[in-house]
Amino acid sequence: METCNDFRKDSSYIKRRRSPSVIVIGAGFAGISAARALHNASFKVVLLESRGRIGGRAYTDYTFGFPVDMGAAWLHGACQKNPLAPVIGRLGLPLYRTSGDDSILFDHDLESYALYDTDGNQVPQELVKHVGGIFESILKETEKLRLEISDDISMAKAIAIVFETRPDLRLEGLGDKVLKWYLCRLEGWFAADADTISLKSWDEEVLLPGGHALMVRGYRPVINTLARGLDIRLGHRVSKIIRDKMGVEVIVDNGKSFVADAAVITVPLGVLKSNSIKFEPKLPNWKEEAIRDIAVGTENKIALHFDRVFWPNVEFLGVVSSSSYSCSYFLNLHKATGHPVLVYMPAGKLAHDLEKLTDEAAASFAFQQLKQILPDASKPIQYLVSHWGTDVNSLGSYSYDAMGKPHYLFERLRIPVDNLFFAGEATSLAFTGTVHGAFSTGLMAAEECQMRVLEKYGALDLFHPAMAQDQELLSPPLLISRI
Template identity: 55%
Template sequence: MDIKDDDSSSNTNFFNGTFTSHIARQYNSSPSVIVIGGGISGLAAARVLQNASFKVILLESRDRIGGRIQTDYSFGCPVDMGASCFMLFGIDGKQVPQQTVVEVGDAFRKILKETEKVRDEHSQDMSVQQAISIVLDRYPELRQDGLADEVLQWYICRMEAWFAADANSISLKTWDEETVLSGGHGLMVQGYYPVIQALAKDIDIRLNHRVLRITNGYNKVMVSVEGGRNFIADAAIVTVPLGVLKANLIDFEPKLPEWKVSAIRDLGMGNENKIALRFDNIFWPNVELLGVVAPISYACGYFLNLHKATGHPVLVYMAAGSLAYDLEKLSDEGAVEFAMLHLKMMFPNATEPAQYLVSRWGTDPDSLGCYSYDLVGKPTDVYDRLRAPLGNLFFGGEAVSMEHQGSVHGAYSAGLMAADNCRRHLIKRLGSLEMMQVVSSREEILENAVPLQISRM
């Protein structure tokens, strides 16, 4: 059955099933699915279902696909604004001795190891920051003074960037449960756009279609978008960011049950922003990261050096947690000035950027954050509840991936899982459809495309 674009169906008729007479299933027709959200999770789900001969339509609120993956080419090279050896400098502009960096790094790893004992000793959850404080009280020799303490704060800053949240919000119980992909961290030299293109090929994608309501009715799902149009199909997959669900920007009819609402509430939505700067000349050393240490992690900062990987004179300033939100209160010019203050601490003769880009994921109405993280006190079954289907409604997105939470790969795998669950549900409900050739292996989808063994940076 094709997906219906219907402007006339009332909710009453939809719920009691009387509308089905004019969209009755034709003999041996393929099931239909609406995928909501054009990020990598939604695209992966749509790709699986289309390859399995389902009728698929993808609705995306933005004027582009990719969601929180955004590759910008305005610098003349790809710069990923969404989704290593390093050199640190003090606020006085002097380089931190490498021996200090190594020694404090070793101490930080010991501190994190000791937090495991703190976790074992306490039945109730606490924040990572609180656990670090307990460890330092127990082992004063792990405390750092002066410049060394500023380097320790920089390591905490890097940890906060991993979760896009402040250390006093991150759950001690689960902070280290994520399964990190093999091969270490990497940089997509060509950007993520080739991956997005490969997934989106030949899929019916409707851009600028902001979903306002999802009605889960009599063996059908109706999705209402801004402007009054309705789309009706056998099932739907919701892959919108957790921030959108937390803000209740989509109405569900019937209302989501409390166990689903609490699952949305029990996960945090972090924020990380990037300020990309393109220069006319190179004035920095050829290392992957350039960092500024400070007395508190909030004041620390670091730049990712794209020149080392791409050959283009681009530095990207990274800000996470409360700092990322505070930067969004500034104009683009103000944010660039803030980043340049950090850069000039390291390199007083730094030139002004020829071009710049500033992300604002925390206030972007299509995301309202960067990626999810575990809040202190998060229930153990929150991921099961978040991804659990409701009738003909299925859920994807990076937030439902416990193994690779907050990562591109997590979003991708969650989309595959949601599509597979949806496919099995519809085949069981509608009967065996022999003419459907289901993809036998999930990994075959991108066999000749771009590798996805990339995690958060």
Template identity: 60%
Template structure:
């Protein structure tokens, strides 16, 4: 380590800065732990406010659960890929506009498929027969009625239950909503798509706390009233794929930030005036404060030791919030052999057996399909080798299209077992308190918390993670300036403060 590195514990001969010494520093110092978009956003805010800030990231790259791969000759997001809320209110809108990035819009606000509209699709049964479009639309209408019924169940019951249990209650009350034969399999495919939104199976998703997109819109349209309980404030404008991937945003935010890759933090010592972070090889880093933005799965697994131990209310919040899992298998082919639709699906007698392919040829012009699996199925796929996982997906694809060729290249994600993530994003579990997020983001003195899991209103989204990082940075900045007796307003011009005009450019529409 550089002995002149002001963040190195060696620079201070291993001692902790006194309050007087800290006051003599021109600029406060902050350690940001975690190099996903939340951590990068926090670092960006503090850097632009002239704080001494650096970022410790365990991976050999930035982005965290955002990972744009270019090995196919086109950008393929193996993690986050959608912008949820294509509107000026999205905090990422100014940056997207400034970078000239384009979106491929896949759905509006009230789509029963969450991030897709029923405009460009092809579903097949297990024998490879295409499901009639009319049946898919009719079953979709039934699914909307079922979702409306679960809202009534929630209002009637003070105790929480799983979404799966609520659907069963609705079915018992309204047997006419039950589907048989192929229609039943189509309904299971809709449930599969709902589970993919939450990255979890319906039997573990909390009915009380789930954000219910697009149910909130469906109910507002149906009942002409404000939804009583909706956990997440859903931005308007529908959903769009990032055509160039999310990587340009990560690079822009990280410009000129002091980043230390391959620095896995294993211990955090925090006190009244100083934070010391210990990385895997035993080196220590000291600063006035720290912002923790590591994935929630890392905190749940206790992979970071805190001294003193976190208070019980914080530990309970970490334990009570679940983490979902979703994986992608991206396949590149020599040429396109599938229909010119946005999504391909395979229906089955249960949601676990259903399948989903995203057609990236519509977005990038390259012959690429991306298979997505969520919940228990995502974990089961991670038990297979990459070759075996691809073989399984190809069996599904060949059932749908007998002329399917073998891929010339593939990519497989493993977010659930990746030691740097241990899951995808936050999940509301059944029967847990409703103030989890407030307790998760609550600071502990000079220790602040970011990441998508602590987002005020947008858990599980990129813009939610970004906003949480910005909030943590602003809270940290305010705290340090008060502690140092320096309440002067620090100027920082940042993209989120830009005066917005026009709309986010969607230069690639449906084709």
């Protein structure tokens, strides 16, 4: 037991405590930001993390001798309005803007695509741009469709209906394959297949201005800075959370127990879905419904490190094909970071299928996709493979709106239950699936937790909003480049 008094046995627990206390579960961006804000508010904070590292689904790997983000890598909304801008700006971390477009469809500028067919012939750039415009028109038609129907349908079905009502938007031959590639990229945004994505809610996410930018040095410097000075217990996998009017008790796998006034739960939605954490008493039905019905997608990365650059100086290399499943795309890290690395990014069913392979076989599959379009490609000297879908600490990459499920479930997932507070990208109604979404919900949970606990202590006059903690009035501008 980590404290002298068990809140379930000692009714004078609160009165005798020297400072309010909180247990934060999960050391990703949501957990770290919540712990940082509560620590700054003079709370006693213990942060429990199941992994042997911090960062959660933001993981910067240095195996190649330089940083490669194998999880979150972009800042979506490269502007001062982004909640992470003050931290990134103060650290002077460089960003590489991949697109100034604020849409989810074009997170890279069209001129930075190099698409090929499976015979290795490059698709003319005029056709790439033309089909991009067609795909935008198709999505606008789906917007009209959802106003006409009462029940939700999948994006795949909606697009099929559009083709029936607007046959002029149909494409044949190579153009149709390029269209399938754009659908593949849309699926990559949600880490899910189009036949599971909600027509009603797919574009509910709020997109900040400034376009999309890669973290050139990775996210690790940001998470390390936010974590500095916090009491973080690595290798502490939570198995049970017990709550009552006096506080919470959190039990980890090795039997160790922690008690506090409240807990902030920031574990990934996939972990909550697995029921590996038992709640006593059980969570209310509305909370369990949110956990059950919000969908989690999977997108993985296979990073291939080469001894030389043999590919064109574009941001994306793509393979067009007759189905979105068989399309491929590679992120060119050399253009953004100067390192000879291509990152293959399978999503949805393809990501799940590749997770069944060994790392060597998965890397070989990615290389064979590359060989289709660049026959003279040299073999990689190193590779890295992520497993976000099967990793017991994540069980998925990020959340999205499933067909037939209301968007307000994300807000329900965030709402506190007694002295339990929830944060993470899946609790962000506006910024679902993003790092800044996770970060901002951590701050929000910290603020709500601080108010609730200080109210219990009769010390609300000591309350200072978490959002104002550790923030300078004027933060340095973001360092954004475009090579």
